[in-house]
Amino acid sequence: MKKPELLAYMRSHKLAVVGSRTENGAPQGALVGIATTDDFQVVFDTASTSRKHANFLRDARASVTFCGPDEQTLQFEGAAVSISMTQTEDAPYLDAYYAAWPDGRDRAKWPSIAYWRIAPRWARFSDYNRGPLIAEFTFPD
16 A cells, blocks of 8 residues: 555545543543545544543644444554634645535534644554555654
8 A cells, every 4th residue: 555545545534533642641532524635634623622622732642543444444643733713824724624524614603613633643554354454654744
């Protein structure tokens, strides 16, 4: 598997589990609606009152888990970065999210909405249907 195939796999998913760490280091996971940008950034929205939002404000380390079809999975690690709704440089992330989730524009009106992106650092794709096929990727900081 090469990076173009990895990007296609990521974009074939609208849902993934985002992992964060609590103040005492305990893991937390949440299923979220995602979009993936051309440079492998995973974008999602959440309530600013959510645990993951508070966790990422304190500790940017993040994971994303993609599952399926069958016994295919992607483990993805990176840094959580807050997305501004008003900064021009963040507009492409919002555009990518709204392209995947048109109803996200309605949620943008919520007073407690927050947007995040996970900037990639490491990924491992596994396909146990093929014996297993495992491919690791690293991304520059």
